[in-house]
Amino acid sequence: xxxxxxxxxxxxxxxxxxxxxxxxxxxxxxxxxxxxxxxxxxxxxxxxxxxxxxxxxxxxxxxxxxxxxxxxxxxxxxxxxxxxxxxxxxxxxxxxxxxxxxxxxxxxxxxxxxxxxxxxxxxxxxxxxxxxxxxxxxxxxxxxxxxxxxxxxxxxxxxxxxxxxxxxxxxxxxxxxxxxxxxxxxxxxxxxxxxxxxxxxxxxxxxxxxxxxxxxxxxxxxxxxxxxxxxxxxxxxxxxxxxxxxxxxxxxxxxxxxxxxxxxxxxxxxxxxxxxxxxxxxxxxxxxxxxxxxxxxxxxxxxxxxxxxxxxxxxxxxxxxxxxxxxxxxxxxxxxxxxxxxxxxxxxxxxxxxxxxxxxxxxxxxxxxxxxxxxxxxxxxxxxxxxxxxxxxxxxxxxxxxxxxxxxxxxxxxxxxxxxxxxxxxxxxxxxxxxxxxxxxxxxxxxxxxxxxxxxxxxxxxx
Amino acid sequence: xxxxxxxxxxxxxxxxxxxxxxxxxxxxxxxxxxxxxxxxxxxxxxxxxxxxxxxxxxxxxxxxxxxxxxxxxxxxxxxxxxxxxxxxxxxxxxxxxxxxxxxxxxxxxxxxxxxxxxxxxx
Numbered sequence: 096x097x098x099x100x101x102x103x104x105x106x107x108x109x110x111x112x113x114x115x116x117x118x119x120x121x122x123x124x125x126x127x128x129x130x131x132x133x134x135x136x137x138x139x140x141x142x143x144x145x146x147x148x149x150x151x152x153x154x155x156x157x158x159x160x161x162x163x164x165x166x167x168x169x170x171x172x173x174x175x176x177x178x179x180x181x182x183x184x185x186x187x188x189x190x191x192x193x194x195x196x197x198x199x200x201x202x203x204x205x206x207x208x209x210x211x212x213x214x215x216x217x218x219x220x221x222x223x224x225x226x227x228x229x230x231x232x233x234x235x236x237x238x239x240x241x242x243x244x245x246x247x248x249x250x251x252x253x254x255x256x257x258x259x260x261x262x263x264x265x266x267x268x269x270x271x272x273x274x275x276x277x278x279x280x281x282x283x284x285x286x287x288x289x290x291x292x293x294x295x296x297x298x299x300x301x302x303x304x305x306x307x308x309x310x311x312x313x314x315x316x317x318x319x320x321x322x323x324x325x326x327x328x329x330x331x332x333x334x335x336x337x338x339x340x341x342x343x344x345x346x347x348x349x350x351x352x353x354x355x356x357x358x359x360x361x362x363x364x365x366x367x368x369x370x371x372x373x374x375x376x377x378x379x380x381x382x383x384x385x386x387x388x389x390x391x392x393x394x395x396x397x398x399x400x401x402x403x404x405x406x407x408x409x410x411x412x413x414x415x416x417x418x419x420x421x422x423x424x425x426x427x428x429x430x431x432x433x434x435x436x437x438x439x440x441x442x443x444x445x446x447x448x449x450x451x452x453x454x455x456x457x458x459x460x461x462x463x464x465x466x467x468x469x470x471x472x473x474x475x476x477x478x479x480x481x482x483x484x485x486x487x488x489x490x491x492x493x494x495x496x497x498x499x500x501x502x503x504x505x506x507x508x509x510x511x512x513x514x515x516x517x518x519x520x521x522x523x524x525x526x527x528x529x530x531x532x533x534x535x536x537x538x539x540x541x542x543x544x545x546x547x548x549x550x551x552x553x554x555x556x557x558x
Numbered sequence: 559x560x561x562x563x564x565x566x567x568x569x570x571x572x573x574x575x576x577x578x579x580x581x582x583x584x585x586x587x588x589x590x591x592x593x594x595x596x597x598x599x600x601x602x603x604x605x606x607x608x609x610x611x612x613x614x615x616x617x618x619x620x621x622x623x624x625x626x627x628x629x630x631x632x633x634x635x636x637x638x639x640x641x642x643x644x645x646x647x648x649x650x651x652x653x654x655x656x657x658x659x660x661x662x663x664x665x666x667x668x669x670x671x672x673x674x675x676x677x678x679x680x
Contacts, residue, residue: 119609122586122635126605129587153604161613 098145099127106155108401111315115162116400127152316391318402321480324388325409328476331381336469338374338381343461345370347454354450391480398480410477417470424466431459502553511549518542562601571603571611572620573654576639576647579621583638585628586612612637620646 103124110116127148134144316324345367352363398406435452502508518538526535578584578592590603615621620643628634639647 119613122609122612123605125634126586126590126608129585130590133587133591151602151604153606155606157604157606157610161610
């Protein structure tokens with residue numbers, strides 16, 4: 096039973112995380128489970144039952160239309176189970192690793208030879224030759240070609256995807272923007288089309304009405320790309336949190352050394368500028384870390400089935416640590432006033448101890464803020480991924496299309512694109528001209544309310 | 559599946575499913591089981607074929623799906639035929655009778671191969 100479940104999961108792993116896919120998987124699972132149960136009741140062995148169920152599963156290509164993925168069934172998810180799998184020996188092997196490269200008689204005869212069409216690199220080419228070998232007939236040869244472990248094959252698949260990811264970034268760096276890419280693709284020759292087409296993209300026909308009508312391309316994020324994003328985003332989170340800590344602590348320098356006076360005062364300022372400079376540098380590096388993943392935010396994306404599970408798992412795995420970070424952070428922020436209060440209450444109110452108290456406050460508050468931000472940002476990275484394709488941010492759930500942000504009227508769109516910049520300008524101008532800093536901050540909550548109203552009135556809605 | 563090419567029979571999957579739903583609602587595995595037994599094991603429908611037929615027919619309003627607890631306590635998706643589906647089934651039957659009539663004119667039992675006399679004088 097577990098084998099069948101794994102088989103089905105792997106088949107669907109690279110498909111987008113949508114309700115259609117989810118439903119198809121559930122239904123197919125029902126049928127397979129029923130069939131398996133009955134075969135066992137009829138007295139077949141487990142191996143026989145598994146073999147039969149997998150052999151009679153069919154071909155995922157048939158579902159392409161149903162799942163809204165007409166143009167794209169990824170090689171990894173293509174059915175590898177031909178008649179061979181009916182054999183007991185073959186069944187286990189296949190089921191254990193259906194992520195194979197479309198080997199198997201059925202894949203050879205019934206599906207277009209995608210592998211042969213565009214063998215992008217050595218791996219592809221070897222997979223293709225593996226295909227030809229099995230097409231040549233010998234099952235033994237085919238099985239021998241599968242000699243690698245599932246892990247190895249998966250790693251190969253991942254490294255290839257990674258290569259594609261970076262290839263994509265290079266293209267981007269070369270200044271080809273998305274629309275040009277898309278338009279150009281039509282003329283770019285079949286091979287290129289197929290390469291990009293299989294590259295986890297396809298014409299998205301997702302969601303009801305609006306999204307589909309606008310005909311935007313849907314980009315599916317694979318599990319390894321999601322992991323790469325998380326790695327980058329978490330590292331960036333550490334760096335940014337550190338930078339904020341440095342910014343807060345920076346002012347402790349002048350405060351401490353001001354008391355000592357003389358040449359030490361200079362040391363205080365050196366400390367201040369060093370901290371700020373280091374903080375700025377960290378900020379810039381952090382920004383460049385996540386920059387390659389800008390396309391996730393800029394275009395319509397959706398996690399694939401495996402990626403959604405993976406991110407959900409990652410989020411769960413950091414749950415305790417982020418909770419601890421947040422708690423410690425808040426406690427430290429509250430405790431940070433203690434040194435100052437102690438100085439005050441114990442009557443140590445000398446000039447020196449007050450300076451020490453303030454410095455310690457900054458230090459503790461700095462660590463506290465750093466930890467709070469860290470927990471928020473690490474979780475935020477997971478949420479951002481899960482939010483792709485779903486407005487409700489339910490981890491790993493089947494998803495609707497990503498919410499379109501934007502406005503129905505172009506003039507409103509133009510104004511709103513610089514909304515916060517305008518508000519900032521007004522705030523600064525008002526404050527500096529009138530010096531009413533005490534009241535001018537009210538512009539911020541006011542601006543927030545105004546934006547909500549405009550969003551409600553002119554915001555684009557999907558349904 | 560031996561003998562029948564899936565390309566040929568594809569057009570008649572809908573007919574078979576509609577026929578099996580005429581009397582009472584049913585679910586995926588039961589339908590595939592009945593197809594197998596009614597065809598004496600000569601045609602085994604694949605799960606993916608069945609599911610894509612279900613979704614396509616539901617989209618076209620020939621069948622409806624509903625969820626119900628099965629006797630073993632699990633939730634299962636059942637399908638029931640609609641009036642449109644019944645009408646479609648009748649059409650399909652007529653279509654098949656016609657098809658059979660036409661095709662059978664070209665089918666000769668093995669061992670006896672006799673072409674009708676053709677007028678070559680033209």
